[in-house]
Amino acid sequence: MKPILEMRGITKLYGKAAAVEGVNFDLMKGEVHAVLGENGAGKSTLTKMMAGVVQPTSGEILVEDSVINIKSPAEAVKIGIAMVFQETSLVPSMTVAQNLFLGNEKFFNRIRGVNITAQQFMQSLSFDVDPTQMVASLGAAKKQMVEIARAMLLDARVVVFDEPTATLTPEEKRHFFDLVETLKGHGVAVIFISHALEEALEISDRITILRDGKHVVTDKTENFDRDRIIQSMVGRELTEELYNNKKTVARPAGERILSIQNLRAAGVVRNNSLSVFKGQVTGIFGLVGSGRTETFKVVSGAIKRNYRNGGEVYLNGKSVRYLVPAPSVQDGVAYITEDRKVEGFFETMSIKANIFLGMLTKGKSARFWLKNSEMDQVGDTWVKSLQVRSVSQNAEVIELSGGNQQKVVIAKSLVQEPDLVIFDEPTRGVDVGAIAEIHEIINRLADEGKAVVVISSYLPEVMQLSDRLLVARQGKVVEEFSPIEATEEKLMYAAVH
Amino acid sequence: MKNLFSSLNFDQQTIVTILFAVLFVVFAFWLPGFTSTGNLLELVRSVSVLGILGLGMAIVVIGRGIDLSMIATLAVPASLVMTLAASGYHPAVAIGAGLLFAIATGILNGVLVAYAEIPALFTTLAVGIGVAGIGQSGMFEYDIVAWPPALDSIAWIGRGKIFGLPYSILAFGVAALAVHIFLKKTRLGFFIYALGDNLAAARISGIRVRPIIILQYVICAVIALFAGLVLAASAHSMDTRIFNLTWIYDVILVVVLGGIGLSGGRGGVMNVIVGTLLIGTIVNGMTILNVSYQGQNLVRGLVLLTALMIDSILNPRNEETAKQGDI
Numbered sequence: 075m076k077p078i079l080e081m082r083g084i085t086k087l088y089g090k091a092a093a094v095e096g097v098n099f100d101l102m103k104g105e106v107h108a109v110l111g112e113n114g115a116g117k118s119t120l121t122k123m124m125a126g127v128v129q130p131t132s133g134e135i136l137v138e139d140s141v142i143n144i145k146s147p148a149e150a151v152k153i154g155i156a157m158v159f160q161e162t163s164l165v166p167s168m169t170v171a172q173n174l175f176l177g178n179e180k181f182f183n184r185i186r187g188v189n190i191t192a193q194q195f196m197q198s199l200s201f202d203v204d205p206t207q208m209v210a211s212l213g214a215a216k217k218q219m220v221e222i223a224r225a226m227l228l229d230a231r232v233v234v235f236d237e238p239t240a241t242l243t244p245e246e247k248r249h250f251f252d253l254v255e256t257l258k259g260h261g262v263a264v265i266f267i268s269h270a271l272e273e274a275l276e277i278s279d280r281i282t283i284l285r286d287g288k289h290v291v292t293d294k295t296e297n298f299d300r301d302r303i304i305q306s307m308v309g310r311e312l313t314e315e316l317y318n319n320k321k322t323v324a325r326p327a328g329e330r331i332l333s334i335q336n337l338r339a340a341g342v343v344r345n346n347s348l349s350v351f352k353g354q355v356t357g358i359f360g361l362v363g364s365g366r367t368e369t370f371k372v373v374s375g376a377i378k379r380n381y382r383n384g385g386e387v388y389l390n391g392k393s394v395r396y397l398v399p400a401p402s403v404q405d406g407v408a409y410i411t412e413d414r415k416v417e418g419f420f421e422t423m424s425i426k427a428n429i430f431l432g433m434l435t436k437g438k439s440a441r442f443w444l445k446n447s448e449m450d451q452v453g454d455t456w457v458k459s460l461q462v463r464s465v466s467q468n469a470e471v472i473e474l475s476g477g478n479q480q481k482v483v484i485a486k487s488l489v490q491e492p493d494l495v496i497f498d499e500p501t502r503g504v505d506v507g508a509i510a511e512i513h514e515i516i517n518r519l520a521d522e523g524k525a526v527v528v529i530s531s532y533l534p535e536v537m538q539l540s541d542r543l544l545v546a547r548q549g550k551v552v553e554e555f556s557p558i559e560a561t562e563e564k565l566m567y568a569a570v571h
Numbered sequence: 572m573k574n575l576f577s578s579l580n581f582d583q584q585t586i587v588t589i590l591f592a593v594l595f596v597v598f599a600f601w602l603p604g605f606t607s608t609g610n611l612l613e614l615v616r617s618v619s620v621l622g623i624l625g626l627g628m629a630i631v632v633i634g635r636g637i638d639l640s641m642i643a644t645l646a647v648p649a650s651l652v653m654t655l656a657a658s659g660y661h662p663a664v665a666i667g668a669g670l671l672f673a674i675a676t677g678i679l680n681g682v683l684v685a686y687a688e689i690p691a692l693f694t695t696l697a698v699g700i701g702v703a704g705i706g707q708s709g710m711f712e713y714d715i716v717a718w719p720p721a722l723d724s725i726a727w728i729g730r731g732k733i734f735g736l737p738y739s740i741l742a743f744g745v746a747a748l749a750v751h752i753f754l755k756k757t758r759l760g761f762f763i764y765a766l767g768d769n770l771a772a773a774r775i776s777g778i779r780v781r782p783i784i785i786l787q788y789v790i791c792a793v794i795a796l797f798a799g800l801v802l803a804a805s806a807h808s809m810d811t812r813i814f815n816l817t818w819i820y821d822v823i824l825v826v827v828l829g830g831i832g833l834s835g836g837r838g839g840v841m842n843v844i845v846g847t848l849l850i851g852t853i854v855n856g857m858t859i860l861n862v863s864y865q866g867q868n869l870v871r872g873l874v875l876l877t878a879l880m881i882d883s884i885l886n887p888r889n890e891e892t893a894k895q896g897d898i
Contacts, residue, residue, distance in 0.1 A: 398779065402777075416772075420764075420769050442759075444757060
């Protein structure tokens with residue numbers, strides 16, 4: 075059988091980092107092909123290149139054996155490749171029929187005619203959706219049907235689903251699987267990106283697994299089972315030397331500094347309860363959407379106040395409710411963001427100014443006048459202690475490498491002398507050399523007796539750093555491991571099930 | 572384009588300074604009477620109010636906002652001071668009342684921007700219209716409020732001369748120095764740069780960003796009142812219809828042209844001074860050349876557009892931190 079879509083040696087670089095590196099991929103007509111991998115393995119980037127959302131740095135894409143350059147999503151649709159995103163791209167204030175024909179209306183657009191055509195089309199797909207209904211009033215599953223119908227109306231031959239089941243209830247999921255079957259029946263090739271391994275095992279014909287942007291394996295689904303998938307997803311050789319020293323001794327728990335009870339927030343944290351102790355590193359592992367970040371953003375007050383729906387947070391035994399981050403900083407909480415560019419550093423300022431600013435926000439050192447000598451001294455101390463490397467003394471943070479930027483963001487928080495330090499994905503987008511140094515900083519803090527939280531979706535990282543391992547799934551911590559007994563398989567199993 | 576600028580290693584401030592120098596020399600050679608003492612003093616006097624306003628605008632723009640209500644807060648509180656003084660109140664009381672009015676306007680702007688999260692562009696436009704409306708709808712008897720003799724004790728801020736220099740330019744100088752010290756030497760000034768650069772990062776670092784946003788609009792309003800008093804003192808009256816003119820665009824022009832990026836966190840007082848000098852020279856030159864009012868507006872429009880274009884090339888928006896409705 076000839077593939078309808080083929081990718082050869084596809085590479086996508088963001089700066090110097092490869093999101094996808096030399097991946098080969100092929101898709102047969104009428105097959106359901108699942109693409110699996112950990113967060114950041116390159117699944118989304120790979121499919122975005124098919125759909126023309128991003129352009130590959132090198133490599134070629136072939137559609138029915140001819141090399142094609144897909145420059146935009148519109149072009150992809152013309153070729154017959156449609157992508158159904160996690161968030162739907164429908165217009166909520168229009169009816170189903172209007173959405174179906176959006177952008178392809180006739181010059182004289184008769185609503186009744188449109189409704190009838192839409193009705194007939196939906197029936198031919200046996201989709202049970204009323205075309206005159208407003209999209210806003212539809213549930214997640216029906217919205218998905220409309221998206222699929224729109225793709226079919228445009229004669230899509232390849233439909234890409236990015237995490238299609240994430241927002242669906244169990245019954246809706248069943249219905250979605252039926253939809254996929256229907257698509258298959260129409261000869262459409264389906265690509266299915268998912269975190270849920272069972273679903274992939276259930277509905278796909280073939281499975282491709284990516285890891286660190288590289289292709290690991292493609293095989294028929296019947297040759298896979300859970301264990302083989304997980305092993306392919308997490309096994310790593312590349313950074314072996316960095317992560318292979320498994321923890322044998324865990325630091326004992328000190329005083330309880332933070333206790334969260336039945337926290338509900340932002341629609342993704344559901345009845346989360348956990349505790350953090352001084353003098354050790356508490357690792358939080360979970361997939362994206364497990365509410366890890368949101369939980370700790372509530373603790374630090376970084377989340378918008380109306381997103382907090384209930385539950386209690388106790389800091390040093392005292393019930394706290396921070397509406398903005400300022401008071402939590404005063405109380406010794408430091409949240410080091412996962413997205414340093416958006417909410418980490420100040421790009422127009424020098425390294426020293428960034429660090430000094432952290433100091434100025436904390437009560438004791440808050441004074442009216444600034445002293446440049448103090449800024450130099452504080453900056454120098456921290457640049458030295460965290461080994462921030464830059465071309466020049468007064469370099470702006472934006473010019474630094476990812477690892478050094480991260481160190482500046484860390485220094486900006488540590489200068490506030492916090493008691494509870496929350497690292498959210500501390501080594502995301504950080505060069506390998508700096509990873510070890512950042513881990514060193516984290517360990518040093520725990521040794522000094524501070525309470526440290528490390529949130530990470532990178533298994534080897536949490537396993538290596540943590541003295542206590544908490545696994546979050548669907549908005550709450552579901553299991554606790556000691557680092558000595560934990561294995562990657564156990565953690566992954568807890569995070570997915 | 573960006574490569575061109577950065578490879579030459581010119582920042583906007585340098586470009587504008589050179590442009591000013593070139594224009595000045597050209598005018599000096601070609602325009603009769605341009606270099607006469609009288610004209611130079613007139614140039615300096617005419618730009619000083621604009622410069623003072625530019626300083627206030629600069630603070631807000633560095634904090635990634637904009638204040639379109641400045642002209643209204645220039646005209647109305649200053650007229651209030653004069654009206655109260657004329658009707659027999661002690662000058663200190665009158666000035667205090669004007670100050671309160673200006674501060675209230677600033678707080679209103681700041682609260683709407685910081686807490687209601689309405690984009691600054693629309694907030695300050697609406698507040699400006701509102702303040703002008705309050706002034707015009709009965710606060711003052713006539714559209715033009717005359718400088719009352721009761722206030723002559725402070726009239727020197729717009730009239731007097733020292734060593735041949737008009738006091739108004741000294742007022743600009745003093746305001747520039749004060750704003751410079753505030754921005755560069757105080758913690759709050761530093762915080763304004765921080766939240767203009769990256770509001771989310773400033774918030775997470777533990778800065779209480781909302782009070783500081785309010786503060787920047789309050790300072791801006793107080794500076795506008797100061798500019799209003801200087802203007803009224805030198806012109807012996809205040810025309811409350813001034814809000815209807817396009818002056819606010821000159822203020823923005825000065826700030827943007829000088830190199831304070833609308834994307835926030837960049838620039839300082841030097842940029843305002845340089846921008847003011849260039850605009851002052853252009854306007855003065857056009858007046859000597861007898862360019863019509865319409866023609867002058869055309870030139871201003873073109874210069875403003877060019878400045879905005881250069882700004883967006885030199886200080887591109889950070890797409891990740893930009894919000895919808897950001898100016």
